[in-house]
Amino acid sequence: MPDAYRTMVxxxxxQITDVLVQLGDAPPGPLAVHCSAGRDRTGVLVALALxxxxxxxxxxxxxxxxxxxxxxxxILRTLAHLDxxxxxxxxxxxxxxASHAQLxxxxxxxxx
Numbered sequence: 745m746p747d748a749y750r751t752m753v754x755x756x757x758x759q760i761t762d763v764l765v766q767l768g769d770a771p772p773g774p775l776a777v778h779c780s781a782g783r784d785r786t787g788v789l790v791a792l793a794l795x796x797x798x799x800x801x802x803x804x805x806x807x808x809x810x811x812x813x814x815x816x817x818x819i820l821r822t823l824a825h826l827d828x829x830x831x832x833x834x835x836x837x838x839x840x841x842a843s844h845a846q847l848x849x850x851x852x853x854x855x856x
Contacts, residue, residue: 761840768849795833797854
């Protein structure tokens with residue numbers, strides 16, 4: 745799936761950004777992020793959220809690799825793609841429509 749992840753982020757920038765912003769805008773309390781299988785779209789979204797929170801790529805990859813059948817290299821390649829093609833995760837999300845304040849709320853929510 746590594747190539748599919750690059751295509752996913754390139755083709756769905758606005759949708760991914762919208763969902764990520766909803767994490768920061770949600771009312772206080774626990775949140776659940778999921779999709780039908782809970783690996784690909786969920787994994788990418790969580791990886792982006794963790795990146796916004798300042799988690800190092802190696803730790804994000806290690807977290808992703810805890811999912812059955814997943815390799816941390818997949819997420820590392822996806823994050824590298826975002827760096828080289830979009831200027832990084834934050835730049836990608838800003839280009840997708842997120843404000844810096846919204847990204848700050850995502851970070852704050854994850855770190856509180």
